[in-house]
Amino acid sequence: MTRVLRVDLTKMRSLTEEMDPLTCERYIGGLGIGARILYDEVAPGISWDDTANHLIFSAGPMNGTIISGSGSFTIVTKGCLTGGATSSQANGYFGAFLRLSGFDAAVLTGAAEDWTYLYIHDGKAELRDARRLVGKDTRVTETLIKEELGGRERDLSVFCIGPAGENLAKFASVVGDGGHVAAHNGVGAVMGSKKLKAVVAARGTGVIEVKEPERLKALNQKMLAISKAETKEYEQGTSFLFAVHIHHGVIPVRNLTTNEFPDYRKLTGEYYRSHFDLTPHPCWRCPLKHCHEIKVTEGPYAGTVADEPEYESFASWGPLIGQEDPGAAIMLSDTVDRLGLDTNEAGWLMAMVMECYEKGILTDSDTDGLKMTWGNVEAAKAMLHKIAGREGLGDILAEGVMRASQKIGKGASELGVYVKKGQAPRSHDHRARWLEILDTATSDCGTIAVGPQRHQEPLSPRCVVETLLKKRVRTFVDSLVVCMFPSATMLNNRTDYLVEMLNLIKGWHYTENDALTTGLRIDNLLRAFNIRHGLTPDLEAPSSRYGSAQVDGPVKAGSVLQHWDSMLAEYYKGMGWDITTGKPLPETLKSLGLDDVAGDLWPESAPGGPSAGKGRDR
């Protein structure tokens, strides 16, 4: 039985409800359950900061079991950069602890009168005073809450916002478990709008029912063997990608003004893991050598202790802003995490500010004297604090790349890297990998939907569209809510063992085909939500810089923009969506069992007109 904790922050009350089994089977958990609740309960016209917006912390059926990396969870809400649906996943322990404390999801509505945090334990929810935590960074907040509630270090999972979320910076994140981040589309700002500083789950003493535990254990070992083979390179951290990407033109350098970055080697794990001090901090049941705390031991930032950044953070705070010192990149990554900002959006923003400054679009009088030249690490750090506090230029920059570039004017929006829905991409130069531009622009969950995929022709419009249409297992995996590394689902699209694991846990008879149908059902539900909340095809396009041609580097990729309209139309057609509006066609929705949604999007096609919302088959 799926148990949902409902918390009304306005009334400071909570209740528990059980979700009907049919809904659970059709939407699984995590992203799927969150998407269904969001669609049913957040009506068009409700803005991201409306008290009626929902903030959903959602786990899935695997969380808290012996499956490796099953401590993850996802936050589903109406996000503030795109104004559309968002799903942002974080690894760590929270997903396991939430379930062991008696709940599969926590749905937060309303807004507290003053700063509050939610403590979930023993099948109960407590709303506690968080006023003393205001202004504290995410690391300090986590420590103070653990001190207040007592117990051992790993008895609590704390996910919180920093100053950026409190001040409603539109790319504020939610950070917890010592450096895991739900980053995308301003989930931290939504949390801040509810005056909710943190959500805490106790380790809990509950038991997760598994129908066939011994077979699950054996299958987990098999899955780990596959993932270890696939993720061998990750033994050097995800920043091993610099050594690969340098040959493919996908390292983002100086706001995409160049693709030359010869001094990348110190940013790879091969260098810094052998020079700096590392202490492992793995997630729930994960044996992979991936997450570490890192202490910088050389250079101007020696002594900095931080969560080891992922590739995207190293890219943001290295080549993207024009500097190559790994200690500086680690310090800036840590600053972003402590303030509670998304490292991707923040990196693109800082790079745009630096290009604007170098070109005279921004001057010292705009930056309060900060010299925003390429590679100025201390100026970048100071500007991050201004953004989190919405001080001076930081107030404009806190709106994210697209809106900030429009407000700065003087041609800045020609320099901004974003999709026209309102968010920046991940910190890669997708111009040499068009699949990820199309994926980012058309994603219905506020970030990339499919992610990097092996395919042979990165600059072929036909191949790009075909690959994106074929590789749609991510939504299913994000509804199970397991980490992509131990589940080997980042590059590998097989779902056979995950489906078998689901059946061993639930006693279901799911097939791989069911998994794909479920993924498509959820994708179409998210798309329907976004259409009803204002999504139009003109917003599904890269900005001129994001879609521009590369000027140098190993690939010198041409501009995707010349193919964009036809690629988008082909993609819509392949998805069974109307090619002029991007709306899922009635027959597409009905084939997925979404008749109610078809009635909402195409009222003329429904016998009884648009459906009435809650109470229908979900």
Ligand code: SF4
């Ligand atoms: S691979 Fe890394 S992020 Fe994923 S579960 Fe393991 S330690 Fe956590």
